[in-house]
Amino acid sequence: MVRTVISPLRKHKRFTLTAILILVFAWSLFSVQWSPELVHAGGVVMIIEIAKGLISPSLSPDVLLLGLKASWLTLTYATAGMAIAIVYAFIAGVLASGILSDGRGAKFFSRIFFRGILGFTRSIHELVWAWLFVAAIGLSPFAAIFALAIPYGGILGRIFADMLTDLPSQPIEALKTSGASRLQLLFYGYLPLVRADFISYTMYRYECAIRSSAIMSFVGLGGLGYQIQLALADLKYNEVWTYVFFLILLVILIDGWSSLVRSAMLEKGKKRIFVSGRISALVAAVLVIVSWCYINIWEGASLASLFTKENALYGAKFFGGMLGVGEESPAFFQAESWGNALRMTLETLEMSIMAIGFATIAAFLTVIPAARNIADGSLTAKRHWYSWIVFGIVRISYIFSRAVPELVWAMLIVFILKPGLLPGAVALALHNFGIIGKLWAEVIEDMDSRPVRNLASAGASKWQSLFYGVVPAVMPKFLTYILYRWEVIMRTTIVVGFVGAGGLGQQFKLSMSFFHYSELTLLLICYMLLVIIADLVSETARKSVK
């Protein structure tokens, strides 16, 4: 009896959530006044110019050499940053999962406290961290490294904690009943159980870190983004694309490595895992060591030099400025500034919703042919000669779309679309389209094929199998990923604003240019509020569809 009541409600929930999401998206579209004039009069010309550069990227030796150097720098920053992030994530993650604490109270406290720390560190975008670090410790490579390590450690740590708490309980209980202490449980139970998942998630994050490292240029730190920015300032699109291709190559390289590691861990091919696993571990260790040495020796940066009196002084001055020291009426005490900032906050919210909406639509239209098990016919037991071609095209567009950081997309888009919310939303959508598409395609690839095959053997056609078997099975996960990406987009909105794509970020950039530090504080408060609210909303919504 109870079931008959609950179950339609549960179904209802998923349906309701979908409807709400669509409505919210529609609402966000009203923030733009749609007219042909949204595109610059010369927008088309610009598109052609940009496209020309795309098909004939500059191949001059100078540019290639510079690209190579910049790629290396980008790689070393990302590697060094990830190394710190992993250490931080490991320690904070274990503590945040509460598996080491015995009593209820201690467990609760440890969870709340460390989850709070992880939450705070990841709620601020790496570029904002970079800005704060540059202000505090100057244009040192360490500013980039720390700026990467802090939010990435926060994300990794939270996922790590989640993994530890979501484990199947039987092996752990069995170990407990055979008398293992908490730390013994950690090493004999928890760690071996999460190892594979944690490594593959870390690899995925490493790929993201490469992109983030590239855009550190925005605060004046070197790397590929720096070259892209310089080339863009000169409107040399052919060089822009050369550097973008370097970035794509780097991302593909890491992506390839990570899928190698992942498949080695999935295939229980006994001997082979150990070989490729060990080689990967070795490569990773060498990369980390070389990166740190490079930064220390070639770049001439050393950790010790960061802790100088001057740095303390500048840092204090900067943060004092942010707290409004010496100002008669800091921005965060003025009603007018608050009004302004809140308007920006609303705009930013609208931008993020538009962005996720566009990305979702594009991914939804392309994801079916992008799944390997649909292309090779193993899921629906139907094959077409063109499947692989479509698969290839869609997958390449995914890689291209996500390899280019949203910031770079934004820099290109502002040449085409008029300043406002739309260019920001489009840039964010362009980047996230590839990510959502890839994640979704993997959901389809990982789904249980038995029900679908059984539908086929009950006589369902390919499309019937898709709508009866695939779509209902993947929908909850699709929704989860949309919400999850929306959280990430929320964090990133501030960044696309830096290049004039509207919202809080643009205001942030202006305040930064005019050294109005207390305004920065106000904007950061609004931004953090937005991020925290987005996290809460998304988490509640995700739980409801589970």
Add this chain to the structure above:
Amino acid sequence: ACGSKDESSNSGDQKDKKKSDEVLKIGAIPDQSATEMKTSMDAVAKHLSEETGMKVEFVPSVDYAALVTAFQRGEIQLAFFGGLTGVQARNLVSEAEAIAQRPRDAEFHSVFITQTDSDIQSLSDVRGKSFTFGSESSTSGHLMPRYYLMKEGIDPAKDFDGQPNFSGSHDTTYKLIESGAFKAGALNEAVWETAVKEKKVDTNKVRVFYTTPAYYDYHWTINKVDKETKEKVKAALLSMTPEQLSGLNMFATDRFIETKNGNYEAIEEVAKELKIIK
């Protein structure tokens, strides 16, 4: 395991002294084409190095504010600032001093440009059109154009077609107008003249419809250094010959002349009026 070679010599005053003994880092606001800036600034660096005996190095920057911050932190010893950034920098480092400028900088102008076939004839016509400034921190690309627009009764935040754009550099501004991306824009007169002279901009497509009254703009500002170095650097800059400066498009001048902090008080007033400096 992998120690750094200069770890030991890195602390305190010793480092400061060593740095100024060794390298003089110079910078410039990135308001123009990056390649051109590199050629021009490298030439200046070479000259300064020959004259002062110091190692001089040009550090490119991607952002106006980043250059000001680097200057504040003492990572840049000498910078070619715009009027506004110079004022910002000297507000942050009270010992810093404006030492040299180009002759034209005393009577600098911004030009407002539009497409040849557009109906914009005077400043008041830009109302309701799309508009682009240069960088947010640029004097000739943003501050003064905004000032004269306000004087004409046009509020950039409200009266354009959409929000005004910030193109980031003067070169980008005229290219954006040429391509038709924006109806009108404002930029530095010197950059415009060089572009016309070198045919980098097609004057069949773009024309000037308004030139601002004169104001002080670009200048070299030297950071907190000892008096001797300051004098040496100043002398070196002033001694640059027309031959050395010819072909350096970034400066488009034949010599540098003296200037002083007081010359930029008017700019500071304007910035305060526009609430850019508080």
Add this chain to the structure above:
Amino acid sequence: MERTTILEANTITKTFGKKTALSSLSFFIHKGEKVALIGPSGAGKTTLLNTIAGIVEPDSGEWIVAGKRRTDYKSGKAFAKKVGVIRQQFDLVGQLAVIHNVLAGRLAEWGLVKSLFSLLFPRDKEMAVAALKRVGLEDKMVEETSTLSGGEQQRVALARLLVQKPEIVLADEPVASLDPARAEDVLAIFSSIVTEENQTLIASLHSVEYARKYFTRIIALKDSKVFFDLPTDQVTDQLLDDLYKLEGSDGHG
């Protein structure tokens, strides 16, 4: 009992890498027979059923289904009218309502538009209701399938078969993971449906007890070959002991 041959295995062979799963199997199955496939783990039961259903392609040999070669069935829809498959609960789409999982048995009859429309407003509802009544689940029609218990899900799969009405029903361990009472319950319904509809049933099983109770013929597989193939009443305990005896190679201390 009718003696029409409905299914014929013709030297079916299948290897996976070095491992032989089926070595040259041949036999006939008559209309109306209820055949239990038994044998130790890895004997090839699942593989055999999969080659009939077309999920696994045999290396050589072929199946003759209702007088026509398996490979000659051009459309999946035509084949679906001959052969239906039921396995454990994994065969259902857990996120769909029970009624849609049952109506999936009608997909072979429906066009795309009709089947999409049916997801919102179920078509041929009476058929589904009748089938669910038959398996005792009419009150669970609108529930999400994954919320049902294992035994109930198995009965939903049966209801789908009732709607699909194939001539031959293949079942791979249909009652594994059900407790004895529920297992017998499901098998009893299953068996009576098959008899009523005059269908032919081939099911793999682990329990010899059930094979004896509900089936008319037992085919035992061992090491990819037919070990014996007898009417149920001729299967002796001695034969069964031999069938499940462990080989020396699988030894333990």
Add this chain to the structure above:
Amino acid sequence: MERTTILEANTITKTFGKKTALSSLSFFIHKGEKVALIGPSGAGKTTLLNTIAGIVEPDSGEWIVAGKRRTDYKSGKAFAKKVGVIRQQFDLVGQLAVIHNVLAGRLAEWGLVKSLFSLLFPRDKEMAVAALKRVGLEDKMVEETSTLSGGEQQRVALARLLVQKPEIVLADEPVASLDPARAEDVLAIFSSIVTEENQTLIASLHSVEYARKYFTRIIALKDSKVFFDLPTDQVTDQLLDDLYKLEGSDGHG
């Protein structure tokens, strides 16, 4: 047979929400007994075993383990010497090598450093080797546990128990999901180990056949109560039929 009481249930009660899983159970188990727990799905077998192991806390009542209240065992390590648990293969850490899963039975004896060190260079290796020999898996020592078959994993879990040497062994459906031959194989080893080591065994089972063959006493649970509790030879078919009979409420068409 010795008559020392080693385990005593004292009005153990457990409810989950509205659902009663155990209602006021009391009985004694003597040293050396082999007790099979049988009963329909949901009768409370798993819950009962879990309350002994301390995985589930009873709402009221208590267990007396080797003369001492369960809750009086202060350290997990001391309790682990009294009671060992074995369930299905899910109990092993699939990602560890077989030997480490076996040696986990020694964790109660080891300190942290020793156990960490052992992950690199296994300690007390002879014990593990002897245990693995006993279950016929000495050649699989260094393989990753998840690559073993279900039956082999079950034997690894047995080897862990051999190393742990508890006085009482709890087993929850130790042979579900194994085929008959492997199930009998595992039960035979299990039973002989328990006898040799003079341990006490309590196992839940779905198969009445196995309960009769390998156990000395059968406790049947139904609806959270003891339905009967008899020496094996006194359990009649009539009793078993009653035990598994479906209630009217669970009806079908």
